Amino acid sequence: MGASTGAKRRLTPEDIYNITLVSDAQISPDGRHVAYTQTILDKEKNDYRSSIFVVPVDGGTPRRFTSADARDSFPRWSPDGSRIAFLSNRTGKSQVWMISVDGGEATQVTDLPEGVTYFAWSPDGSTLALVSKTEAAQLEKREGDEEDEEKSDVVRITRIRFRADGVSGFLDDKRSHIWCIPAAGGDPWQVTSGDFDDAWPVWSPGGHEIAFVSNRTEDREYNTVSEIWAVPARGGEARPIATGDDAYFGRPVWSVDGAAIAFAGHRQPEAGGAIDSHVWVADGGATRCLTEGLGRTVGDAGINDTFASANPGLAWTPDGWIYFQVSDSGNTHVYRVPAGGGDPSLVVGGQRRVLDFSLSPDGSRIAFVAGDPLNPCDVYVCRADGSDERRLTAVNEEFFSSVALSQPEEFRVPSHADDRAEIHGWVMKPIGFEPGRKYPLVLEIHGGPHGMYANHYFHEFQLLAAQGYVVVYTNPRGSQGYGTEYASYTRAAWGEKDMPDLMAAVDYVIEQGYVDPNRLGVTGGSYGGYMTNWVIGHTDRFNAAVTQRCVSDLYSFFGTSDIGFNFGAYEWGGVPWEVRENYVRLSPITYVENMKTPLLIIHSEEDYRCPIAQAEQLFISLKILGREVEFVRFPNENHNLSRSGKPKHRVERLQFILGWFQRYL
Numbered sequence: 012m013g014a015s016t017g018a019k020r021r022l023t024p025e026d027i028y029n030i031t032l033v034s035d036a037q038i039s040p041d042g043r044h045v046a047y048t049q050t051i052l053d054k055e056k057n058d059y060r061s062s063i064f065v066v067p068v069d070g071g072t073p074r075r076f077t078s079a080d081a082r083d084s085f086p087r088w089s090p091d092g093s094r095i096a097f098l099s100n101r102t103g104k105s106q107v108w109m110i111s112v113d114g115g116e117a118t119q120v121t122d123l124p125e126g127v128t129y130f131a132w133s134p135d136g137s138t139l140a141l142v143s144k145t146e147a148a149q150l151e152k153r154e155g156d157e158e159d160e161e162k163s164d165v166v167r168i169t170r171i172r173f174r175a176d177g178v179s180g181f182l183d184d185k186r187s188h189i190w191c192i193p194a195a196g197g198d199p200w201q202v203t204s205g206d207f208d209d210a211w212p213v214w215s216p217g218g219h220e221i222a223f224v225s226n227r228t229e230d231r232e233y234n235t236v237s238e239i240w241a242v243p244a245r246g247g248e249a250r251p252i253a254t255g256d257d258a259y260f261g262r263p264v265w266s267v268d269g270a271a272i273a274f275a276g277h278r279q280p281e282a283g284g285a286i287d288s289h290v291w292v293a294d295g296g297a298t299r300c301l302t303e304g305l306g307r308t309v310g311d312a313g314i315n316d317t318f319a320s321a322n323p324g325l326a327w328t329p330d331g332w333i334y335f336q337v338s339d340s341g342n343t344h345v346y347r348v349p350a351g352g353g354d355p356s357l358v359v360g361g362q363r364r365v366l367d368f369s370l371s372p373d374g375s376r377i378a379f380v381a382g383d384p385l386n387p388c389d390v391y392v393c394r395a396d397g398s399d400e401r402r403l404t405a406v407n408e409e410f411f412s413s414v415a416l417s418q419p420e421e422f423r424v425p426s427h428a429d430d431r432a433e434i435h436g437w438v439m440k441p442i443g444f445e446p447g448r449k450y451p452l453v454l455e456i457h458g459g460p461h462g463m464y465a466n467h468y469f470h471e472f473q474l475l476a477a478q479g480y481v482v483v484y485t486n487p488r489g490s491q492g493y494g495t496e497y498a499s500y501t502r503a504a505w506g507e508k509d510m511p512d513l514m515a516a517v518d519y520v521i522e523q524g525y526v527d528p529n530r531l532g533v534t535g536g537s538y539g540g541y542m543t544n545w546v547i548g549h550t551d552r553f554n555a556a557v558t559q560r561c562v563s564d565l566y567s568f569f570g571t572s573d574i575g576f577n578f579g580a581y582e583w584g585g586v587p588w589e590v591r592e593n594y595v596r597l598s599p600i601t602y603v604e605n606m607k608t609p610l611l612i613i614h615s616e617e618d619y620r621c622p623i624a625q626a627e628q629l630f631i632s633l634k635i636l637g638r639e640v641e642f643v644r645f646p647n648e649n650h651n652l653s654r655s656g657k658p659k660h661r662v663e664r665l666q667f668i669l670g671w672f673q674r675y676l
């Protein structure tokens with residue numbers, strides 16, 4: 012691939028409308044069907060629409076279960092397999108709905124004033140545990156009730172976390188709590204309360220207790236702790252499972268006998284994604300780590316622009332295996348480990364990214380969604396040991412058979428840094444590639460910094476290849492998927508320690524002989540935008556740059572991003588007044604006078620992760636310096652414009668990127 016287009020046409024930005032996304036594969040209790048969410052981008056409505064589908068594991072045509080003009084998602088089978096409960100925004104707020112597997116109309120189960128973000132079936136199928144920001148007192152007082160006082164538009168802020176990307180306005184003081192409701196409908200009751208955010212309820216096998224994730228430490232306003240607790244299902248006092256100031260745990264799952272709980276995470280909350288996560292078990296004695304020697308992080312650190320997220324948990328089988336995702340060198344796989352101790356082993360591997368998975372209750376089958384460089388996603392099923400794998404959907408087969416795609420080629424190259432560490436990367440040749448010709452190159456830089464480029468379809472990369480660019484992308488130091496030492500290497504050294512890795516990849520590809528070294532471009536988003544700014548402040552080798560949702564000044568980023576002060580305090584070695592020099596030295600804007608590369612700045616106006624002032628400061632400085640710079644602002648969009656922004660804006664963003672590189676390369 013890459014050599015000729017044959018009968019196939021080239022990809023265009025608008026082709027995002029031709030891509031169907033599947034996610035959240037949930038295998039039925041009898042292991043014979045898989046329910047999943049299917050999402051499309053609706054051009055006419057300029058919005059997303061998702062529905063629940065069910066496909067037989069023995070093959071056959073997927074059947075649409077819901078067809079509302081809404082977002083239906085999170086399908087979960089009742090324990091007897093007769094019903095599927097799901098979340099839907101069809102009445103405005105996200106609520107739980109129910110549909111019989113025999114067909115018929117879906118019925119609404121919950122009507123909580125603050126909606127529902129997550130739910131789980133009780134083992135006997137009688138009750139659903141929910142997560143909602145509703146407080147019991149609100150149920151008495153519904154919309155339309157008279158307010159006592161006239162509302163003021165003045166905002167009084169008392170909490171350190173007062174804004175979150177994706178939430179317009181400011182955060183309210185409401186807390187997420189666990190609720191329960193009869194699955195057949197009826198009055199809900201509040202299970203947890205207090206000044207805590209509770210999440211991810213999981214029923215004990217006997218149905219008496221619910222484990223959940225919360226931060227109940229004294230210092231919770233200021234730390235990033237995440238603990239595991241359990242509470243009686245009828246309400247009462249919560250008991251600690253894995254708690255304390257060193258807890259950074261989530262995704263709890265009970266053992267089948269209810270004697271133990273497994274979960275994922277690590278014991279350094281302030282480090283976040285900079286260190287590897289593991290699988291742990293708490294059984295009343297000491298908490299044990301089951302994946303000590305794994306050398307890779309538990310979970311999916313993959314980054315791309317064409318996916319629908321599902322956020323799967325761990326799975327514990329009756330015969331004592333715990334299943335979990337692992338990010339490994341650009342792939343996300345499914346592993347399992349014996350709960351009693353032993354070596355973790357690979358179950359679902361391959362050059363691909365497993366986005367989510369679920370196990371049948373008897374532990375015999377796995378359903379999963381996976382994507383690879385030429386296919387964003389499909390639903391698969393296999394046996395518990397990974398054998399007998401079958402693809403159950405082919406949602407994009409027809410579309411992708413009509414367009415030419417470039418197959419990424421992997422490489423490993425020594426860094427330009429003194430340690431000559433091995434850096435893993437990919438190169439995509441342009442569509443219509445002809446040996447002997449020289450092509451412009453675009454370097455793509457991922458964010459995080461602790462994310463991971465993966466063996467997964469990336470629309471932006473394929474578009475650049477379709478337009479005649481060589482596309483290079485790598486997992487430099489700071490990336491996940493190569494162990495803790497690799498991921499944490501950039502601490503207090505952003506830019507300084509990863510730029511030599513990136514430039515080694517660029518030089519390696521230039522050495523292959525098909526790149527015009529005078530036509531080099533660079534782009535990236537978020538931390539990738541930070542690095543784009545850093546790179547053009549430290550070399551003039553690039554002829555065009557596009558910085559997206561970027562960070563330019565660490566000093567003004569600190570305290571204005573929703574990411575929280577802890578992020579900077581860890582990543583840059585302290586708070587500004589402790590390590591002032593780091594904030595200046597590591598800020599790309601410090602080197603703005605050196606920036607000569609024509610720069611396009613793309614930023615969303617409601618980006619609270621990287622506030623738009625980061626872009627404005629850079630734009631104004633470069634304008635004053637008389638540099639070639641343009642600033643494209645996307646109204647009503649947040650940090651996730653490239654992944655879940657309004658479809659029309661996503662197309663426009665891609666057009667701006669292509670336009671800039673066409674102009675300067």
Ligand SMILES: CSCC[C@H](NC=O)C(=O)N[C@@H](CC(C)C)C(=O)N[C@@H](Cc1ccccc1)C(=O)O
Pocket residue numbers: 283284312314457458459460461462536537538539560562572574578620621650
């Ligand atoms: C995937 S890990 C990074 C998440 C990180 N959040 C907390 O630690 C984050 O938001 N990092 C930003 C940079 C930071 C604001 C300086 C970032 O680079 N984000 C990336 C990665 C990402 C991908 C998918 C979803 C969330 C973040 C980006 O926006 O592309």
